[in-house]
Amino acid sequence: MGQNADIRRRGWSSSDAVQMLPHGVASYARTYQDGYVSTWHDHPRHQLVYAVAGLMMAEADGTSWAVPAGSGLIVPAGTLHEIRMIGRVELQSLYIAPAEAGAEALSACRAVTVLPLLAGLIAALCAMGNPWPLPPRAYHLGQLLLIELGAAPESPLALPYPPDARLRRVCDALMAAPGAAQTLDHWAELAGMSRRSFTRRFPQQTGLSFGQWRDRLRCQIALRAEARGAGMERVAQELGYASRQSLQAMMRRLG
Template identity: 35%
Template sequence: MPAERVNKLPLDEDTPRPVVVLDQSFASGARTRWHSHRRTELLHASGGLLVLNTENGTWTAPAGHALLVAADVPHELAAYGCVSMRAAFLSDEILDGTMSRDCRVIAVSDLLDIALKALAEGPLLYDPAGRGGHLAALVADEIGRAAEIEIALPVPQHKALRKLCRELIQTPSLAHDLDGWSEVVGVSRSTFTRRFRAETGLSFAEWRRRLRMLHALTLSADGVSLRLAAETAGYRSTNALRDMMRRTMSRTISKAAAPAPLQRA
């Protein structure tokens, strides 16, 4: 059965408040059309898995994390597993220049989760000088303090490398070695590795490990057993998948050094 296409989400980012939070629900397999927003958007799911695609890459938010999408970035969103979600729209003023011009995956603290819930349950036109205004400021502050996990899957701009990555995203278990992929692209091994790292910030091996982990996470969120998810994604065992997940979730980006934005196509 094809994934459900969501033509229009019940969004209201024009509400004249610095932070607007709305409750949403996605059925498993739901996917939005490509769209963008005039404000920075935060997407936090209480269950399931959210996967965000842009022209420049893929970001996945596992449990306890949220997607941050910069304003005016075209994207599509896919949901795996039954997802109850909150969408928050944040003004530039309240973010105070802390948001990069791309996307991020951040850890959601208990305080941020509670503040989002409280704003979603209150009136859209809350009193900026009252409880709603205080909650909005708390949301922005917690986002600014949140740890970011290095889970992005950037896509190269080089035509042949981009085509290869799209093919791998469709079939993560393809089994060529580095020499085989260099031959497919039509360059030497050294040129392949140098250009791939220059365009993605990752070695090809690290990029592929990350892709396989994300593929396994989506399968698992859809109800596939961890063993079968690991096997389908190209892992030799569930322990290998668990180790990769543990290493990825433990790597956070320092707040002192913001990541450089990916190049646009």
């Protein structure tokens, strides 16, 4: 009781203080305004950062992640990451002690779709406010959460950044002009590779074909614009689509 009381006196509502609690699974909820940036940092615990509403853009483990409402990002303990809030973001987080039974399922960084059962479990644990001593309901919620997190399907919106400097040059050029309509031969030439080498090397380093990578980049950009209330017809044109409907069809296909 003493440790918990001490943390409460010092303002245990901060995410850092919550991680000092004796709970195997601790919860934290907060609302952020558009533009807030949680700059590069890491945690001693595994984290699930879940967007109840709004959009988060995160970078971690060499990958850019779009985390729209209904999705979450698992960030393993000790992993440096940065999160930017796009629009007003309602966030719920779980901090899981690495020694907790079942926590090994959280040892790799990945974006997940938060299905209704998992969303309800997170909301229920957050609503309890990290009581101590731990009541049976909180304990069992935490255990069920770990099971459901381990089974959560991956979100398709990760954008891995290739380690090869030649491929990064192509990715940087595409990020600067995401609506560019150049051919595959053009991008291979920019990388200083043959078309065959480029189309083989790109998926080896990212797990995606060049076309898939470009679609995910455009989807991330469109999600950011949509979260900020931009007109989607104009966004579609800037991203090289004939219409808003064409852009949205691509986004549905990915989502």
